[in-house]
Amino acid sequence: MRVNLTRIIIFGFIFFCLSIFWLGLKKDQTYDTRNLIGNKINEFSIPSLDETNSFSEQYFLNNKFTIVNFFASWCAPCRDEHKYLVELSKNGAHIVGVSFKDKKSNTLDFLNQLGNPYKFIAADNDGKASISFGIYGIPESIIINRESVVVKKIIGPINQEIFKEILNIIK
């Protein structure tokens, strides 16, 4: 009887460990913040690039959807995605650009060179405001509705496929 009990315990333990390993291996280990869709973005205030105004959650009330794009002149993928932002803007998208840890002159040069798709440009000089948006690398774009709720989060540069997805959402 004692032998049986010991065997059950040992086999049970082995089975338990294998199940944990199996579940661990099956789990997707790629981390991103896309699963935070549905969260509200509030309690933030970012000064505008010209320091005359500020960007806060009140801004979202004015549009059905607002695309908040975090970019910088020093970020190469930001240059790649910029043409899609310009195109989105031509299609009626309301885009707010947040210049991330960048010099004002460099940001203006960047926009003069590639075009300005932004209705409002904010400057997150120390990067602290980006934390309120769950940003951990740029470029990142977030589509936010009138209720300040995240509808879609794009991590990395916008490409043709994502461009079409965004158009479908905002139309």
Place this chain on the structure above:
Amino acid sequence: MKSKIIFFILAFFIFSSIHANENIKVNDIFKNLRCLVCQGQSIADSNSDFASTVKLVVEDQIKQGKSEKEIYSFLISKYGEWIVYKPSFDTKNFFLWILPYLVLVSGGIILYVLLRKKPKL
């Protein structure tokens, strides 16, 4: 004069010990936060751009008088529970916290039962 010197020395030690405690608390928070863009490093260990930004935000929130729990819940709401090394004790993580103790207690009970039944030589 002597009493004044003693007073200043005491005040200095009390002030530095309070300041040291504050620093320890900030470092403890940094150590419990995962650097999301690094390989197995905490915010305390990393000099990455992301880690330095999170450090600034945490320091700001401490200055605003927010508690450790409030800081963690703010960051969890932005980055998910993955950002903290120590998962919160709630219904979702109940078994994660309780299982080691459960295994320890049941193991102890099993050992006790098996040893008690062992015939004496």
